[in-house]
Amino acid sequence: MYFHLQRLINPIEQDEPDPAAANALQEGLGGQFGEMRTMMQYLFQSINFRGPEGKPYKDLIQGIGTEEIGHVELIGTTIARLLDGSPAYQGKPTDPIDQPGAGGAVPLNIALDHSNIHHYLVGAQGALPVDAAGNPWSGSYVYNSGNLVLDLLYNLMLESTGRLQKCRLYEMTDNKTARSTIAYLIVRDQAHENAYAKALETLGVNWRGTLPIPKTNAEQFPEVKRLVDLGLQSKQYSFDLDNQSEAGRIFQGLSPSGDGTELDASEQAPEGAPLEIAPERREEFSPGADEELMALIQATAEMEMADIDATFGRMS
The missing domain is CATH 1.20.5 (Single alpha-helices involved in coiled-coils or other helix-helix interfaces)
Incomplete structure (x- = not known):
């Protein structure tokens, strides 16, 4: 069973709306290497897992998959906040329902040339299950071979590619709302790289020679450096209410990142941040x-x- 704590997994900084940044972030949500992919891939791998003696590996994959549900919530909420508000609309909640377009006003004209028009036309200024080009998310992205080593290798590649893309996203916008979420996901992607790399090492796989991890030097980004200095790249959460997870038997020892930190799987979940429901968008009815x-x-x-x-x- 899964339970929902009504908090965001990480705080989202406040800044001005930026629909172009919102559209770019769609790749990190619904793209081939986005959060919807990691969530579904890891959950399906854990659901289909076979072999009781491999429980620590199942628990590790399931814990990361559960965290990815929170990542989907985080990046989706960030996209909605970047879209929230139409500059031409100055209405009030007490206005009649047809007031936004009264008198020939076009409060949603920003949708025509600043973003993905579907964010306004279909999603009412909210996130969509699509990539940055508007292509719908596809279940065909999910890799679940049933072979533990193959799945772990593929997961390591997925996290590495996702981190690489998020570093590119960071360079595309200076919006604080976008960057606060992007930086967090960069660091957590590194933590998940560490998890899968360590799991492969316990299985005797020389992953460094098989799959070299791309160097991004993401620590140059101040938001990322702050989180790395807190050791967030070396933490893994169980999200296990009954304390039955055995993932800590794998996620321990020196970090595969080579940064001198020790891996820590002692925490059930991060503290999180308040989750606030967005206001009505009268111009969207x-x-x-x-x-x-x-x-x-x-x-x-x-x-x-x-x-x-x-x-x-x-x-x-």
């Missing part, structure tokens, strides 16, 4: 609930709660 509709929603909710109370007893 989203959610577009007028007083009559809100009253209907409330009445329906009350009927559903009454039905639950009648069936299961009153919830405390």
Whole structure:
């Protein structure tokens, strides 16, 4: 089972909206080497895992896959914040539903030449399951061979390529909102590289000769350096409420990165950061609930709660 703690896995800095940066970040979400890919690949590998004696490897893959769910939430929320707000719209929540375009106004004209138009046309200023070119995410990206060494090699390559692309994304924008998330993902990608590299070493695989990791020198980015100085590249979380994970039997000892740090799998999860729900976007008619509709929603909710109370007893 999976549980959701209503906190973001990392804080998102505040800055001005930047729809072009939002579109670039879509590659890190729905691209071939993005967070949706890593989430699905690792979860499917752990679900399909065979061999009880290999439980530490299953736990390692599953823990990283669970973290990737939080990464999808983080980068998706970042994209939405970069899109949030239309410069030409100065409306108020009390305005009538058709007020945004009244009098010939075109509050969403920014969508025509600054971004992926689908962010405004389809997504109501929110993230989409697509890459930066607008191609839908595909399940065919997922690699799950059933062979542990092959899967670990492929995962190491996936994390390395993802980190390389995020370094490029960092260089594309100076927006603080975008960079705060990109920097965090760069460092966590390195942590996952360390995890898969260490797992391969325990299986006798000389991965350094087989798959050299690209040098990005990402520590030159100040946001990345701050996180590396905290040792975030050498931590791995279990996300295991029952403390049954054996991933720590693998994720220990000196880091494969060669930075002199010790690998640490002692923490269940990061502390996280407050998760706030974004305001309505009246110019998008989203959610577009007028007083009559809100009253209907409330009445329906009350009927559903009454039905639950009648069936299961009153919830405390």
